[in-house]
Amino acid sequence: MTIRDAVEADLPAIIAIYNAAIATRIATAQLERVNIEHWFSDHSTDGYPFWVAEIEGRVAGWLSFKRFLPRCAYRGTAEISVYVDEKLRRRGVARRLVREAIARAPSLGINALVGLIFGHNEPSLKLFEQLGFQRWGHLPGVAQLEAVERDLIVMGQHCPARRDAIVKETTYADTLQPHSYKDCLNLMRTLMDYRQQPIHSTLLKSATNIPCCIWTC
DSSP: OEEEEOOGGGHHHHHHHHHHHHHHTSSOSOOSOOOHHHHHHHOOOTTOOEEEEEETTEEEEEEEEEESSSSGGGTTEEEEEEEEOGGGOSSSHHHHHHHHHHHHGGGGTOOEEEEEEETTOHHHHHHHHHTTOEEEEEEEEEEEETTEEEEEEEEEEEOSOGGGSOOOOOHHHHHTOGGGSSSHHHHHHHHHHHHTOOTHHHHTSOOOOOOOOOOOO
């Protein structure tokens, strides 16, 4: 199994995996199938890498992560999502992606990882717990899936100390330096714009970064 940065040619497989997960009503709150146009508008990497796991030349799964919340104080926390091809499950794809993410998170300047998982998605909850995640929150009945109220579990893990990792300077970090702005209002506007930035700025090129983590199907 190879973990690498996603490229444009991976998009059909990435979207097919996601659409298959939508139909299960267990892995995502998205209820309708998406196409490439919708994907670009709904998914932003916030300057982080976007990975795929490849088995024998086939995209077996993918992992993305984004800022947990847009406020500056949450910059060190990333929300992660992982999806796996239904035909290639039970082969350790999600586990490998999550482990890789945990190991590389500090080099991205990430202090904590968060995964938002439905309460009835027991396989994902079990996987995260096995990999050291804890239940940091429980939001009862916040999702309506097929007229059924579903709970949302916040799984979290603090990353190894950043001093033990080589922290890379990223475009994302540079963009958020307060001294680059005249006032707080400009900073807020920039954060809002950045959060809406489509992933093609990162995904449609063969990125050279190699880093971070989670959520599963």
